[in-house]
Amino acid sequence: MKIAAIEAIPYSIPYRHPLHFASGSVHEADHVLVRVHTDDGVVGTADTPPRPYTYGETQKSIVAVMQDVFAPQLVGLDVFDREKIQAVMARTIHNQTAKGAVDIAVWDVIGKTLGQPVTKLLGGYTDSLRVSHMLGFKPAKELLALALEFRETYGINTFKLKTGRRPLNLDIEAAKVLREGLGEDAELYMDANRGWTANEAAEVLRRTADLGLQFLEEPDDAREVLGRRRLVTNSPIPIAADESAANLGEAAREILTGGANLLSIKTARSGFTEAAKIVGMAEGMGIDVYIGNQIDTQVGTVASVVFGAAFAHTAKRAAELSNYLDMTDDLLAQPLAITGGRIHVPEGPGAGTDVDEDKLAHYRTD
Template identity: 70%
Template sequence: MDRERIHAVLRRTIHNQVAKGAVDIAVWDAIGKTLGTPVHKLLGGYTDRMRVSHMLGFRPAHELLAEARRYRGHYGITTFKLKVGRRPLSLDVEACRVLREGLGDDVEIYLDANRGWTANEALEVLRCTEDLGLSLLEEPCDAKEALGRRRLVEKSPIPVVGDESVPTAGDVSRELLSGGCNAVCMKTARSGFTEATEILGLCTGLGVDETIGNQIDTQIGSLATVTFGASHEATSRRAGELSNFLDMADDLLADPIRIIDGTIAPRPTRSWSRDRRGQAGSLPPDLAVPEVHPAPNRKRKTCCSLPAWTSISRRTSSRTRLPACRASSRNTPTPCSRTVDWPPSGG
């Protein structure tokens, strides 16, 4: 497949990064399927799993701590990204302190202000939290605040990460060379695998840290992120933001992603799944799951123990007509006890 010709066409359209990223990922999936090789192997195949970071934010500090403890206990996650950028600044300073004191020193905590502060406000927060061992500060202020942001990068004791300001390889070059950031957040949902590889090369060559972010992705988007992140040594050093799918009541994958010991693994085998109409259909090697056939005898079963393909869409599947089960979709260790007739009449 002529990837460069495809990208020559895509480059003629400005913006629309997410749409172009989806096309690129689909192209890589098609190549992997044709060759019978998992895409994470084609991209580099550095490791077989990636650590997970979970996002917290914009709630009272004690609620944030309770959520972090729950995710650490249920999924083994030990890296947390705290959404900040509120005023008064004391709200976020308090949240940082409560999390550090409640979780201990063996948990990584980093901040993302989504440009919510000025450069001076960000410096004040860093001063107030310098004893808490925070690891990163992402998009503290608007990149248009060029002089203030450069001053912040120079004075910050921790890396300042570009995210919204660096969606393309060209933007990454501009921000790094102008001093607007000294670390970069990559998101495969907006760059695809090809431009993400270009961005990674820039960062590696210039000696800056890379993080793997999330666009509030579904499970398919999260698997794409894992596929790229696990492919390279540099992107697998830090935990990737891979847990947002846990907040979704429903998803497209028949076999849900499982977070085991705080990690997610790329899916290495080619197989089959079903689409939302219950029809058999192929998925790319990294995203494929085994086909599951329901038992022939009709009996009462808990909804969380139904065959895997029913989890594709419990709201819309013509076979189940079940409401979404949050216990199943969130990988909750204790499944719910709701029972249904299975197989359903006529199923």
Template identity: 55%
Template sequence: MKITRVEAIPFAIPYRKPLRFASGEVHAAEHVLVRVHTDDGVVGVAEAPPRPFTYGETQAGIITAIDSIFGPQVTGLSLLEREVAHARMSRTVGNPTAKSAVDMAMWDALGRSLDVSVTELLGGFTDRMRVSHMLGFDEPAAMVAEAEKMRDSYGITTFKVKVGRSPVSLDTAVVRALREGLGDAVELYVDGNRGWTAAESARAMKEMADLDLLFAEELCPADDVLGRRWLVQQLDVPFIADESAVTPADVTREVLGGSATAVSIKTARTGFTRSQRTHHLAEGLGLEVVMGNQIDGQIGSLCTVAFGAAHALTSRRAGELSNFLDMSDDLLAEPLTISDGELAVRPGAGLGAELDPDKLRHYRQDR
């Protein structure tokens, strides 16, 4: 079970419509497929989605980091030496999705080698999760229509609404339209991607106080330390730290400093090894946890549900698992399906991710 080679393959798949939010917008999944090869002929896979507006990574940068730093660091290690791999990759600052994809591909290869699913390796609490769908910026009627389609077609009843525009009434009107259009049977929460000031966030949350929101996420920048603490102290819903709390140390700082009361775990940026650290920390601190989405494709969504389903805490809430539906295609031979508002762990060893070689040839960008 020794690693012999790590591949980083760029690919691009257009979205049917762009996803827009306060910190940027995405028109295509310009991601990196990572494959970890072993001396037994086993190949583990994962997906690295660059988000330069959040973490500074680009597709080209991820490939360079894996080819020149992280791949050589893990080559020769056993798949069981995940802590050694983590320690070696941690010597390099940043590059969270590049590191995470290598880590998750190692877990996938380990599961395939042992003929055990990654979810079972991680904890095996359940085999599925409820799904939350992320709604990007649009007019109120269009966002209500999209939510209705997701509810009627896939049974999804939890929606994360992107906010953060000015004036705040642009977004509060959308959330109100969603509540009035969908009724009380759905769960709604908002994500500002740091787009508002603390004062704007407070005003917006007061305007939406009667809408029974589940969470508020990253409404204002964590860099506004006093403003964020002031905001969190007056909210009556959990405030999720997302991009401000990537590492367990970040989570500790934000929570103990009064700047957050919940946390989003995104396997795309913390892999499985570091995500477990964050999960255990959240358990110890008594935090709410949601499984977040980095606008992942189907491979990334498989990783998210594999981790989320493995633990009681992360499977308690609906996970952000559906935005691959906005993509025009994907790399899996058998597409994921959401049924009755749930996404199941793919059966089989590892992640259960089998690629379509024709699709990979079509969408890869290095040939």
């Protein structure tokens, strides 16, 4: 079964509540839906979230690299030759989310062809994941009200607090208000999106040491090498690499050189194939991982669920799976549901990424 065509469809869906954080803000899901068509008529689907302030990709650049670079090179390859497909895409540097989408769409084709759920083909460890919800920049009391609402409505009890603001008191106060209002049983962690220096991050850790935070993600720019290594060495909680570990090589570098001791796995930027390699490396080195969020739609989120539930190592921690709730609409044909703080893996063959064609026709911008 050979790849016959690769389709890249730009679309836009507004957010009900924009998400603000240290490296930018998101008001609309200006994403690209990627479809891999085979000569047997099977179609695989994935979602691509451009993040120009993180990876340099835009909606237009993703469409261009799909049409002008990847499609001419990949058409004619067998969909089961995954490593060959990976090798072809690796010749083009960067373009992480574009590569990730092609890989997920190929896995979707494979699952449909074999009549098996992709999560079982990857590992089949469990049928659901605990959910963590991201809280963006807001006054502390508003953040607490939102967290309590999500706990009451969806059973979510793990929250990521977006930080990296100045003055530092804004984020320190927010963390303290959340801990006091949610109680000791709630799981809390922070993500500064490279917004602080290493010294500022150390001060925040000192002033929040009694809050029982799980870890701190990307406290500073990883290129602040000496400060970052000093921070990781002295931190009482793990320091997670996210933007600084977008692929297997970068993840290995950050762990081996002391830039982090926890890894975020995002299928939107690594697909399933490279993400599985990162998970295997981390498990072998005794490094914990968690499933991160690329501010994904439901199409992107279901891919994260499918992958995260496949491995024991990725299923240990709550996964960031709920920010699609801030969107006004979505494309997924079978909408996700969060019950008891968990999302279940969809049943049926493939990756569960099939879309509602009427909604796609409405929101596409090409």
